Amino acid sequence: MTAAAMALDALFADDNVARDAVYTPEGGAPVLVRAVTRRADETTGFGDARILSETTRLDLRLAEIANPRPGDRIEIDGEAFLIQGEPVRDRERLVWTVDLRPA
Numbered sequence: 183m184t185a186a187a188m189a190l191d192a193l194f195a196d197d198n199v200a201r202d203a204v205y206t207p208e209g210g211a212p213v214l215v216r217a218v219t220r221r222a223d224e225t226t227g228f229g230d231a232r233i234l235s236e237t238t239r240l241d242l243r244l245a246e247i248a249n250p251r252p253g254d255r256i257e258i259d260g261e262a263f264l265i266q267g268e269p270v271r272d273r274e275r276l277v278w279t280v281d282l283r284p285a
Contacts, residue, residue, distance in 0.1 A: 186274050206255040215246045238282040
C-alpha cells in the first residue's frame, strides 16, 4: 500500500472528515461506504452574467465503489441523492468525485 493510500484511508476513517453513506447502484443492492462531502457554492460564467449555484459533491474511495454511474443513489443522514454526470477519478486513481442532485 502506498503512503497516499494509507493517508487516504486515515482521512476516510476520521469521523470529523468523512461519514457513513449508503450507495445503491441502479438495479443493485445497497452498500455501506464512507464519503467525504463537499457542499460548496459554484460560480459559473454565462456571457456577461455570473450564476451562483449550490453544489453537492462527494468523494468516494475506489476501493469501496469500483464504477459509480449516473443515476446511482446515495443516501447520507436521511437525505437521498442521485449521481449526475460522469464521476471523475483523482490522479492517483484512489478517489471518485461525484456530483449529486436531490433524488
